[in-house]
Amino acid sequence: MIRTATSADLPLVRELWDEFGREVPDAEWRESDAAEDLAEIEQAVAQELVVLADDVGMAVGSKKGERVGMLDLVYVRPNGRRQGTAAALVREVAVRLRERGAEVLELEVVASNAGARAVYERWGFEPVELTLAAPVERLEQRLAEQPTGPTFGSIHVQTDDAGAVERTVHKFLPRLGRSEETTVGEPSNGWVAVHDELCDRDPKALRRLAKELSYSLAAVVLSLGVEEGAVVRYNLYDRGSDVDEYLSVPEHYGELPPGDVVALGANPTVVARLTGADPTRVRETARTASSPAGLPAAQELYEQIAAVIGVQV
Numbered sequence: 001m002i003r004t005a006t007s008a009d010l011p012l013v014r015e016l017w018d019e020f021g022r023e024v025p026d027a028e029w030r031e032s033d034a035a036e037d038l039a040e041i042e043q044a045v046a047q048e049l050v051v052l053a054d055d056v057g058m059a060v061g062s063k064k065g066e067r068v069g070m071l072d073l074v075y076v077r078p079n080g081r082r083q084g085t086a087a088a089l090v091r092e093v094a095v096r097l098r099e100r101g102a103e104v105l106e107l108e109v110v111a112s113n114a115g116a117r118a119v120y121e122r123w124g125f126e127p128v129e130l131t132l133a134a135p136v137e138r139l140e141q142r143l144a145e146q147p148t149g150p151t152f153g154s155i156h157v158q159t160d161d162a163g164a165v166e167r168t169v170h171k172f173l174p175r176l177g178r179s180e181e182t183t184v185g186e187p188s189n190g191w192v193a194v195h196d197e198l199c200d201r202d203p204k205a206l207r208r209l210a211k212e213l214s215y216s217l218a219a220v221v222l223s224l225g226v227e228e229g230a231v232v233r234y235n236l237y238d239r240g241s242d243v244d245e246y247l248s249v250p251e252h253y254g255e256l257p258p259g260d261v262v263a264l265g266a267n268p269t270v271v272a273r274l275t276g277a278d279p280t281r282v283r284e285t286a287r288t289a290s291s292p293a294g295l296p297a298a299q300e301l302y303e304q305i306a307a308v309i310g311v312q313v
Contacts, residue, residue: 002092005050005058010042013050016058017041020075024113027133041073051092056080059089061097061105069094069102090123149229149298153206155194156311157213158220158275160187165213169194172212191222191311203227207235215240220274224306224313227252230292232301234266236274244270246286246305248295264288271309281308 005013017038041060044050049061057076064070071093076085094105107125109116157165166184173182173196185193194213199206203225210223214237224234231252236244250256250264266286268279285308289295296304306313 002051002053002088004048005045005052007045009050009052010045012052012055013041013045013058014038016075016077017073019077020073023075024110024116026110029133044072049093049096051089051096053080053085053089057085057089059086059093061093063097063100063102064106066101067103069097069100069105071105071107074107086119087123149226151203151225151227151229152200153203153223153225153233154311154313155196155199155206155210155213156191156222156224156309157194157217158190158222159192159217160190162187162192164217165192165194168213168216169196169209172209172216173198185312188312189310193312203233210235211237211240211242214238222275222309222311224302224309224311226298226302230298232298232305234286234305236271238274243267243274246288248286248288248298248301249290249292250288251290252292261288275309277309 040062041050044060044062051059053076057080058073059071059075060073062070062072071090074086074090074093076089094102097105105125106128107120109120111117159165162184169182169184181195181197183195185195194209196206196209199209206223206225210221213219214221218239221237222234223237224232226232230249232246232248234244234246235242244267245264246266247264250261256264265288266282268277268282268286271277271282271286272279285301285304287295292298295301303313
């Protein structure tokens with residue numbers, strides 16, 4: 001039976017709170033604030049925002065402003081679980097907070113508590129924000145290793161119709177954001193080059209524009225660029241489909257499954273079929289390595305790959 005906790009229930013409230021803390025401990029690096037939390041729960045008892053399910057469960061609520069309520073705690077002892085007890089407790093807290101003006105109920109849950117997260121999402125809770133943590137020493141080390149070089153790139157459309165390319169570029173660019181400068185070159189060696197100020201500094205925008213041009217023009221399109229002054233990436237599209245992706249250091253942005261590392265190597269057969277490049281030269285030039293040190297400088301590699309494919313950068 002769900003009932004309101006009173007001052008006479010404080011020993012039971014403390015017991016349930018202690019059991020919850022032992023079962024779902026906080027991160028080891030955080031200083032204990034159990035005493036403050038318990039004091040807040042005892043205050044919530046006085047405000048009739050603590051509800052009990054006999055002696056097996058407890059839920060605690062509070063107000064965070066005019067429109068927001070907080071589910072501070074819901075805990076059910078193991079012998080009372082899988083009987084709808086937690087749902088009944090939370091529903092009672094929600095009713096009481098709604099009566100006090102709350103329109104939204106929030107809660108916090110540790111990322112490791114996958115079971116509780118699944119239940120909350122089934123009830124209708126959705127993620128709003130995510131708290132991330134990293135050991136300071138490791139963070140300092142990784143940030144010190146981050147490259148600070150330039151990011152830039154270009155797009156190359158396999159066509160002689162520069163006018164069609166220009167019209168399509170200016171049709172799609174507003175979706176990416178305002179660019180200060182966009183240039184569409186004259187046909188050269190069967191390719192039309194596109195340089196855009198926004199895409200030049202944003203590799204994701206570069207790939208989006210290349211994919212859109214390939215789809216809209218039913219053409220082979222290449223996006224090719226240097227990222228962070230350290231790695232070279234190209235994406236080759238055919239009628240909007242991404243048919244080959246290359247990243248000179250596949251794990252530059254973090255560890256990947258072995259299959260993904262392999263997938264980020266160049267496919268000389270596909271490149272040769274779509275661009276006319278010599279597959280042997282593609283294989284020799286578009287190599288991958290575990291670090292930039294195992295390859296030519298990014299600018300040099302960028303120019304070498306462009307030359308092999310036959311585009312001007």
